[in-house]
Amino acid sequence: MSQIAIGQSFLMDSEGATREAWRAAEAGLGRTPQAVLVFATSGYDHDTVARTLAELGPSTVIVGCSAEGVITQGRSDEIDHALGLMAFASDHLTFDGFLVEGYGAEPAQAGTELARQALAVGRAHPLALLVFPDGLSGNCTAFLDALGEGLPKGFPIVGGASADALRMDRTLQLCGTRVRSNAISALLISGPGRAAVSVGHGCRPIGRTRTVTKVTDGWVAELDGKPAWDWFRSYLEGDPQDLRADGIMHLSVGLIEEDDPDGSSVVRTPLLLRKEDGALFFPGGGIVEGSKIRLVRRDPETMRASAAHTAEELLSQGGGRRPELVLQFDCSGRGKLLFGSCAAQEIVEPVQKIVGGDVPWLGFHTYGEIAPLRGRARYHNYTVALLALYPPEA
Amino acid sequence: MSERAPDPDDQEIARLRREVAELRAENDDLDGQVSLLVKTEHRLTRAQFEADRQLSRVRALSSFALASSGDESALDIAGRAARLLVEWFSVDRVVLVHVDEEGQGWTSGDGVPRARAPSALVELCRGVDPVVATLAELPWAIAVVTAEDARPAAETAFAVLPLGDSRGVVGLALWCRPNPRASYFSEPPSPKHLPFLTLLGNHVRHGLATTRLTRELRESTHELAQNNERLEVSLATVKQAHERLAQAAKLEAIGRLAGGIAHDFNNLLTVILANASLVLEDLPGDSSLRDDVEPILDAAQRARNLTSQLLLYSRKQESRPEELRLDVVVEQFSRIASRLIGEHIRLRISHDPRVGTVRVDRTQIDQALMNLATNARDAMPNGGTLSVETRPASTEELRRAGRPSTERFVVLSVADTGVGIDPQARDKIFEPFFTTKDARGTGLGLAIVRTVVEEARGHVLVSAEPQGGTRFSLLFPEASQPPRVAHTQSTLASILVVEDEDSIRETVSRILGRRGYRVVEARTGHEALAVVRSGFPLDLLVTDVVMPERTGPMVAAELREARPGLRVLYMSGYTFDALKEGELRPDERFLRKPFTPEQLLGEVSAALALRPSEQPSQAPPSQAAAKP
The missing domain is CATH 1.20.5 (Single alpha-helices involved in coiled-coils or other helix-helix interfaces)
Structure with a gap:
């Protein structure tokens, strides 16, 4: 039997908030957590958060990352000070935490290393690997491809790219008392049971197909032989000189692939602008010279319908049973940026109503969602990725 | 083409x-x-x-306004405002400038209170409107923030919300510098935020006012409650005063009544007692007339007691304290106690040899002892034990009496094994005319006990439980000197008896004559002077105090002019102004009417034993006391 409890806090003091959330979770469990998954927004000092958690649970496995906002039952808190944690205590599940550095420079190598470490712990029944890469560096596609190659085919890899407060400055990954940037934190959950994963999109392609004509180190410099920023900027109001969150959310592109000719499934969003040459950085990766892309437009109606379908899909994978927990990784562009102060009502509550309003639920607003698509783990933008754990069938 | x-x-x-x-x-x-x-x-x-x-x-x-309640402190309200501002603007620091009567202080952005407030910031907050600017625009304000630990850059946005009035918090100030960790949704304060800052300032100000009003209301309520309490106490005091006044009026009435009849009544009783005694003395031991005379004597004795008690309680009977050994008093009481309490009650007497003397009126202490013994007897209708003891007061008894433990008090304890006292009756037992004995009791017994003890500056302690017996402990201050030992004097002296009441004068003369004294009578002071001038060898003057022409002391003074060193025995049945406690000369004594022949003879003997004084005779002020 597994016990899962949620703790959260909005205190401004990093240690105080951590202790408050821990106390709530520990009270829910009735004992010291075996493992803790923690997401905290950028107002906190994450070193203090990690150190405090380690003090509170010296033998507890601690994994987490910085977040743009924290999602819990009925809430979506995209504010400077929101901290949520999911605490685990189980007699049949085991938890292993990992932190792989060097992701920004060598993402594929980081994927290979994470796979090696995950296999090295030798769990007989791995259920799912939760990964939280830096959201502002690296190449997540290269990382996931390498990770997938190192793990059994079809093994569930789910997670979200760490985020900050839409300042695009720095994201943090934590494991134990280690807090890093340009890294990957990960949690391997093992034991009997079933992991169900579902991902839902919400964009529609619009306009003509463009060809990427120049890419260096993940930075897209030219489209159709012209500076990339000139093309993207032409879609923004007021001739902006910088790339800001309100502009980013309108500049996503869909990758046209053989099995996705209209480019609606794999969406990439530029998060950084290099003003010197007008190149844009897509941390999701997967865009190379010759890639065909189309601008995509956020569609709230599609998003709502897709989210509901995602929740139903999650339930059907569990045979209609109540999951032990749900983790939600939702794009930062789908929360307050799209729905303002109604984000919780628009994107969180409808899904929770379908899956269960009393299921332990934690998530965060990411800079990229990670979930399987057509058989392999993929990086996404403007999606919701859900992971549900179901207990073993009697 | x-x-x-x-x-x-x-x-x-x-x-x-x-x-x-x-x-x-x-x-x-x-x-x-x-x-x-x-x-x-x-x-x-x-x-x-x-x-x-x-x-x-x-x-x-x-939400801020709705969350406001009068229970918050000013710092709580400002702390909430500070947290709100931090979320809105992601500011580095929010300063609460607090200059109320509690002193100065400021709170940082995380809402943790700190000490001190820069005085220049206080001045800035005294403005009327919110201010939003950069520190570069407020150069003097830089001096303010340099006093703080974290000095913001000059381009830092700076906002001030004046909140206060003359009595309370002056304002909130906040400043902000670029914060890479701040949310994209937050923005530094700018003039466009003035409406919100003003609204927030208003909410805070109203919150502070609510808090202040609530505090004042609570204080007023508390003060009102205290006033009510004081009023109730005052009303109770007034009520008690009324009760005491009514009691005093009642006592005054009793006193007047008692005083009005006491003199005549006592004169009558003196004659009855003396003559009945003489008759009884003359009757042979086997005379059947004794059965007729003895009830007369008994009735007269009881009448004398009643008169005495009335006079005692109404304080119309003058107290004559003297130094006594309470063990002697108790021993003498024990000789007559068996007749009072009956054979079915065992009397147990004990004395602690450490007790000293006390200063108390002998008659009154006898009366108090009698009253307590009577009550004890009535409380033990089926028999029991009456314990009377004398001992030094214990520390606990001194504490109960409200006396320092260093003081020395002698305890006269009277305890019975009777029915005890009902708790409801316990608070009333010392009230005059309160009795649990129906028609049998006068309700004066314990009231007199308390009067006697208080007259001697002592205390009465009661320990009683229903069916658990009762103990009265009379605490008297221990006197510093031992009592004088009385001694008898030989008879055959010459005595002049001055009394305007013929029956009393004749009775007194008869008693003294029978004992062998040489007696000459006089009805007035004038006659007395004549007797002296006639050369009568006078050893003792026995005189009434209040007489129509001259008072007893006036007669004595005049006679002493002719017979210096004349010893005097005054007789009186009433309080009189002509002779007060302490005014008796060393060669004078006093006998209260009514008296028995034994008492008269005892006092005459004691007076004759006095050493003639060399004190010059002083004529008392002329006073023609009317015979009541």
């Missing part, structure tokens, strides 16, 4: 070129439409951001 037919290829080329141009135009148009659409959405997004920010702030302000 001949015209050449159009080349079909050229025509096709031209058509294709037109189509390409049209397609390009369509594509350009499509691009333009897409761009227009996305730009419009971008504009809408920005507008939505701003609307959402405004809505969030309005909601936050509303």
Whole structure:
């Protein structure tokens, strides 16, 4: 039997908030957590958060990352000070935490290393690997491809790219008392049971197909032989000189692939602008010279319908049973940026109503969602990725 | 010139070129439409951001106002405002400038109270309107913040919300510098935020006012409650005073009544007692008339007691304290106690040899002892034990009496094993005329006990439980000197008896004559002087105090002119102004009416034993006391 409890806090003091959330979770469990998954927004000092958690649970496995906002039952808190944690205590599940550095420079190598470490712990029944890469560096596609190659085919890899407060400055990954940037934190959950994963999109392609004509180190410099920023900027109001969150959310592109000719499934969003040459950085990766892309437009109606379908899909994978927990990784562009102060009502509550309003639920607003698509783990933008754990069938 | 037919290829080329141009135009148009659409959405997004920010702030302000309650302290309210400002603007520091009567203080952005407030900031907060500027625009304010630990850069946004009035918090100040960790949704304070800052300032000000009013209301309520309490105490005091006044009036009435009849009554009783005694003395031991005379004596004795008690309680009977050994008093009481308490009650007497003397009126202490013994007897109708003891007061008894433990008190304890005292009756037992004995009791017994003890500056302690017996402990201050030992004097002296009441004078003369004294009578002071001038060898003057022409002391003074060193025994049945406690000369004594022959003879003997004084005779003020 597994016990899962949620703790959260909005205190401004990093240690105080951590202790408050821990106390709530520990009270829910009735004992010291075996493992803790923690997401905290950028107002906190994450070193203090990690150190405090380690003090509170010296033998507890601690994994987490910085977040743009924290999602819990009925809430979506995209504010400077929101901290949520999911605490685990189980007699049949085991938890292993990992932190792989060097992701920004060598993402594929980081994927290979994470796979090696995950296999090295030798769990007989791995259920799912939760990964939280830096959201502002690296190449997540290269990382996931390498990770997938190192793990059994079809093994569930789910997670979200760490985020900050839409300042695009720095994201943090934590494991134990280690807090890093340009890294990957990960949690391997093992034991009997079933992991169900579902991902839902919400964009529609619009306009003509463009060809990427120049890419260096993940930075897209030219489209159709012209500076990339000139093309993207032409879609923004007021001739902006910088790339800001309100502009980013309108500049996503869909990758046209053989099995996705209209480019609606794999969406990439530029998060950084290099003003010197007008190149844009897509941390999701997967865009190379010759890639065909189309601008995509956020569609709230599609998003709502897709989210509901995602929740139903999650339930059907569990045979209609109540999951032990749900983790939600939702794009930062789908929360307050799209729905303002109604984000919780628009994107969180409808899904929770379908899956269960009393299921332990934690998530965060990411800079990229990670979930399987057509058989392999993929990086996404403007999606919701859900992971549900179901207990073993009697 | 001949015209050449159009080349079909050229025509096709031209058509294709037109189509390409049209397609390009369509594509350009499509691009333009897409761009227009996305730009419009971008504009809408920005507008939505701003609307959402405004809505969030309005909601936050509303929540802030709704959360205000009078239970918060000024610091709590300012702390909430500080946290709100931090969330809105992601500011580095929020300063609460607090200059109320509790002193100064400030709170940082995380709401943790700190000490000290820069005085220059206080001055800034005394402005009327909120201020939003950069520190560069407020150069003198830089001096303010340099006093703080974290000095912001000059370009730091700086806002001040004056909140206070003359009595309370002056204001909130906040400043902000670029914060890479701040949320994209927050923004530094700027003049466009003045409406919100003003609204927040108003909410804080109202919150502070509510807190102050609530505090004042509580204080007023508390004060009112205290006043009510004091009023109730005052009312109770007034009520008690009324009761005491009524009691005093009652006592005064009793006193007047008692005093009015006491003199005549006592004179009558003196005659009855003396003559009945003489008759009884003359009767042979086996005379049947004794059965007729003894009830007369008994009735007269009881009448004398009643008169005495009335006079004692109404304080119309003058107290004559003397130094006594209580063990002697108790021993003498024990000789007559068996007749009082009956054979079914065992009397147990004990004395502690450490006790000293006390200063108390002998008659009164006898009376008190009698009253307590009578009550004890009535409380033990089926028999029991009456314990009377004398001992030094214990520390606990001194504590109960409210006396320092260093003081020395002698205890006369009277305890019975009777029915005890009902708790409801316990508070009333010392009230005059309160009795549990129905018609049998006068209700004066314990009231007199308390009067006697208080007269001697002592205390009465009661320990009683229903069916558990009762103990009265009479505490008397221990006197410093041992009592004088009385001694008898030989008889056959010459005595002048001055008394205007013939029956008393004759009775007194008869008693003294029978004992062998040489007695001469006089009805007035004038007659007495005549006796002295006649050369009568006078050893003792026995005189009434209150007489029509001259008072006893006046007669004594006049006689002493002729017979210096004349010893005097005054007789009186009433309080009189002519002779007060302490005014008796060393060669004078006093006998209270009514008296028995034994008492008269004892006092005469004691007076004759006095050493004649060499004190010159002083004529008392002329006083013609009317015979009551």
